[in-house]
Amino acid sequence: MKFFTYIIRNARRNPVRSLLTIASTGICMFLMMILISFFTLRNDVAASLRIYNRIVVMNANGFAGMLPVGRVREIAQVEGVKHVTPFQWFGGKFHDQVMPFAQFSVDADNIFNILDEFTVPPAQLADFKANKDGAVIGRRLASDWNLKVGDPLPLKGDLYPADMNLTVRAIYDGEVNRNLRMCLFHYDYLDEALKRVTMSSASGGSLATSSSRVSGNAGMIFIKCANAEVMTGACKKIDEMYRNSEYPTRTQTEEAFGKMFGEMMGDLKNAIYGVGVAVVVSLLFVTGNAMAMAMRERTSEVAVLKAIGFNKGLVLFLVLTEAILVAGLGGVIGTLGCKFFCDVVDIGRYSGGFLALFYVPWNIALFGLAVSLFIGFASGFLPAIFAANSSVVDGLRKVV
Amino acid sequence: MIPIKYNVRNLMVRWKTTAMTILGTALLVGSSCILFGLVDGLEHSLKVSGDPLDLIMLRKGSTSETTGGFEASKADEILNLKGIARDASGVSLAAKELLNIAIGERINGTHNNLIIRGVQPASRELRPDFKIVVGRDLVEGRGECIVSKTIARLYKGAQVGGLLYFGDKEQYRVVGIFTAGGSAAESEVWADLKDVEKNTGRDGSVSCVQVRAASQADFDSIQKTINDDTQFRLAAIPEATYFENQKRSSLFLKLAGTMIAVLLTFGAMFAAANTMFAAVKSRTREIGTMRALGFSQRDILISFLGESVLLCALGGALGLLFTLPLTALSIETSNFSSFASVSITFRFGWMVAAVALIMTFAMGIFGGMFPAIRAVRLEVIAALREL
Numbered sequence: 001m002k003f004f005t006y007i008i009r010n011a012r013r014n015p016v017r018s019l020l021t022i023a024s025t026g027i028c029m030f031l032m033m034i035l036i037s038f039f040t041l042r043n044d045v046a047a048s049l050r051i052y053n054r055i056v057v058m059n060a061n062g063f064a065g066m067l068p069v070g071r072v073r074e075i076a077q078v079e080g081v082k083h084v085t086p087f088q089w090f091g092g093k094f095h096d097q098v099m100p101f102a103q104f105s106v107d108a109d110n111i112f113n114i115l116d117e118f119t120v121p122p123a124q125l126a127d128f129k130a131n132k133d134g135a136v137i138g139r140r141l142a143s144d145w146n147l148k149v150g151d152p153l154p155l156k157g158d159l160y161p162a163d164m165n166l167t168v169r170a171i172y173d174g175e176v177n178r179n180l181r182m183c184l185f186h187y188d189y190l191d192e193a194l195k196r197v198t199m200s201s202a203s204g205g206s207l208a209t210s211s212s213r214v215s216g217n218a219g220m221i222f223i224k225c226a227n228a229e230v231m232t233g234a235c236k237k238i239d240e241m242y243r244n245s246e247y248p249t250r251t252q253t254e255e256a257f258g259k260m261f262g263e264m265m266g267d268l269k270n271a272i273y274g275v276g277v278a279v280v281v282s283l284l285f286v287t288g289n290a291m292a293m294a295m296r297e298r299t300s301e302v303a304v305l306k307a308i309g310f311n312k313g314l315v316l317f318l319v320l321t322e323a324i325l326v327a328g329l330g331g332v333i334g335t336l337g338c339k340f341f342c343d344v345v346d347i348g349r350y351s352g353g354f355l356a357l358f359y360v361p362w363n364i365a366l367f368g369l370a371v372s373l374f375i376g377f378a379s380g381f382l383p384a385i386f387a388a389n390s391s392v393v394d395g396l397r398k399v400v
Numbered sequence: 401m402i403p404i405k406y407n408v409r410n411l412m413v414r415w416k417t418t419a420m421t422i423l424g425t426a427l428l429v430g431s432s433c434i435l436f437g438l439v440d441g442l443e444h445s446l447k448v449s450g451d452p453l454d455l456i457m458l459r460k461g462s463t464s465e466t467t468g469g470f471e472a473s474k475a476d477e478i479l480n481l482k483g484i485a486r487d488a489s490g491v492s493l494a495a496k497e498l499l500n501i502a503i504g505e506r507i508n509g510t511h512n513n514l515i516i517r518g519v520q521p522a523s524r525e526l527r528p529d530f531k532i533v534v535g536r537d538l539v540e541g542r543g544e545c546i547v548s549k550t551i552a553r554l555y556k557g558a559q560v561g562g563l564l565y566f567g568d569k570e571q572y573r574v575v576g577i578f579t580a581g582g583s584a585a586e587s588e589v590w591a592d593l594k595d596v597e598k599n600t601g602r603d604g605s606v607s608c609v610q611v612r613a614a615s616q617a618d619f620d621s622i623q624k625t626i627n628d629d630t631q632f633r634l635a636a637i638p639e640a641t642y643f644e645n646q647k648r649s650s651l652f653l654k655l656a657g658t659m660i661a662v663l664l665t666f667g668a669m670f671a672a673a674n675t676m677f678a679a680v681k682s683r684t685r686e687i688g689t690m691r692a693l694g695f696s697q698r699d700i701l702i703s704f705l706g707e708s709v710l711l712c713a714l715g716g717a718l719g720l721l722f723t724l725p726l727t728a729l730s731i732e733t734s735n736f737s738s739f740a741s742v743s744i745t746f747r748f749g750w751m752v753a754a755v756a757l758i759m760t761f762a763m764g765i766f767g768g769m770f771p772a773i774r775a776v777r778l779e780v781i782a783a784l785r786e787l
Contacts (some may be wrong), residue, residue, distance in 0.1 A: 017678070023666045024668075027666050031667075059566050062502045062566075063501060064466075064502070068701065076600070091467065092496075099737060156461065159462070159467040163459065263510035264508070264732070266506070268733035269434075269733075271434065271438070275434065275660065282424045285427070286667075286670075286671040289417055289424070292416070293675075355653050
């Protein structure tokens with residue numbers, strides 16, 4: 001540790017160079033945090049959902065398939081199931097924007113027994129339950145669109161040939177790693193609207209014809225189980241029940257369901273990770289170059305150090321530590337800076353509905369930090385070896 | 401003016417530093433180029449998909465084929481409208497199509513939603529450059545399908561002779577692989593309309609009707625008939641407009657690409673600045689000599705800026721070179737607005753070249769600016785005295 005001052009002084013000797021190297025590393029690490037978080041966030045969120053013991057039923061064929069709403073009652077009878085709600089994606093337009101946020105029609109009496117980590121003021125919740133056209137929205141969604149309780153929230157049907165003229169009755173809140181940008185409304189309200197179009201079609205009106213878009217479709221069924229032990233059994237039981245029906249199901253934990261979306265990214269994930277690797281290699285060149293330049297300027301100084309008795313190992317240590325210090329400092333600024341930036345600035349707000357939430361998980365930030373330390377080590381390695389093995393006589397003789 | 405040879409030689413003398421800087425910037429430029437090549441590929445696929453005389457009919461109010469959907473009886477009326485183009489053998493160029501989105505399993509065990517499009521014979525003519533490249537085209541009513549190259553490469557059972565299995569009731573025998581001029585169709589599985597109707601239990605409904613008008617006048621009149629008729633309650637959208645609207649799906653990639661490119665440019669800018677600062681510092685005496693010989697401050701500034709741009713241009717060119725072998729690269733991911741599989745083929749077009757050019761100059765000029773200004777500001781006497 002007694003050399004620490006010396007190392008710091010060395011690093012500050014050419015402040016412009018050190019600052020540029022730090023800035024270069026910092027910016028690249030900042031970018032890397034965003035990229036990696038984007039792809040791992042879903043899994044991070046999904047994993048944190050494990051404790052809530054929830055499972056999701058969908059048509060085995062995918063989102064487009066039918067899941068008769070009558071099954072909600074049947075599934076409620078399955079052992080270990082505590083609460084059940086239909087969970088139907090509406091995907092309507094708001095202010096002529098296509099899919100600006102997630103909208104689900106749900107069983108108003110049950111939904112917050114299932115999503116029990118959210119908090120809703122009891123008076124608002126009662127108001128929501130009592131009003132057929134009521135909607136409950138997340139706190140962030142409310143602030144995005146400047147919506148207050150009592151405001152109208154008209155959604156135009158895109159997937160469904162029905163418009164929902166909702167009124168905000170309640171606003172829910174929750175932890176930062178929860179989706180606070182959902183709009184939930186009464187299943188019955190949508191279903192009755194769909195029944196009307198189905199009936200009026202006889203007289204030449206429009207009709208949602210694909211089987212999944214008529215009334216009576218639950219979309220998905222969202223379930224809260226009594227405890228973690230019964231989850232696997234319940235999933236199996238439910239799939240078993242409908243195996244030979246017209247609409248077989250795929251039932252999985254909420255965690256697996258969330259991860260499925262991550263899987264969809266497919267090759268894009270690899271392409272972006274490829275970019276990440278290229279950036280790291282590039283940083284190796286950049287910081288390595290800076291370190292090599294620094295050492296070239298100090299050739300005679302290193303020779304003096306060795307002449308007065310510093311051994312090889314110590315010189316190696318001095319140079320490596322300096323390199324790690326500079327790259328590490330850039331890493332700290334880039335990774336932690338990115339983490340706090342994303343905590344303070346709500347990225348989701350500016351993503352036009354692509355991201356409901358965004359943050360940099362701690363494990364990713366620490367990983368980034370480790371990468372930057374590695375960059376420091378690897379980039380300082382060659383210059384350090386050269387300095388440690390340089391000839392004292394040549395070094396002393398050299399005029400810079 | 402100081403000859404450019406001076407800068408070239410300088411870069412060559414300090415070749416180690418030069419090489420490191422070039423490689424560093426090359427990797428950063430190359431990474432950004434790859435992303436923009438993918439954005440370009442995605443946008444290209446949307447652009448070539450729409451022929452100016454093609455119309456696509458959707459239910460009024462829906463914004464895409466996957467959310468549209470109406471009765472087949474209306475679709476049949478559309479097929480009989482006047483003014484629809486015919487191909488050489490006299491077949492009318494109009495097709496009913498039915499889309500299903502089902503979960504497919506990739507060979508590596510992960511899943512994604514695949515679009516299965518039930519088509520009619522005319523659907524092929526309505527896509528640019530439709531070709532069967534492996535195997536044969538599907539025969540109607542036999543539960544067969546054809547797939548795009550990327551899907552054949554990545555999905556379980558999607559190879560010719562394989563069985564694409566989506567459920568006990570929905571499975572198709574793969575008989576061929578098709579290309580469609582890089583258009584959006586290359587992300588889909590195509591099966592016979594009747595088979596898809598039967599398998600999904602959606603008899604009597606279609607997702608959209610695709611039509612090619614015989615002439616501009618017919619195009620206008622068909623559009624007018626459909627849009628104005630209260631019976632239809634459909635919207636006839638020019639296909640080019642339709643795909644223009646779908647660009648939302650590429651917006652995300654484009655934004656991400658831009659962000660990455662901008663940040664990486666800054667990263668590379670600092671690296672270039674570092675190298676140039678060192679170059680100026682080690683040449684202090686040289687700069688003094690040149691000033692003493694009578695070169696003006698402007699000459700020095702231009703020379704050092706030029707050297708910086710040259711350095712970065714070499715990096716940029718190398719970065720572009722990295723991306724050349726990628727023209728065959730095709731990635732499969734999820735469309736962020738319909739959650740369905742989309743294949744993107746890397747395209748080495750003007751967008752990639754522009755990104756490389758802009759990045760290179762931004763790095764070269766801004767990275768070289770401060771070192772060059774430092775060089776200019778040197779006092780001649782002090783510079784000459786410097787060791």
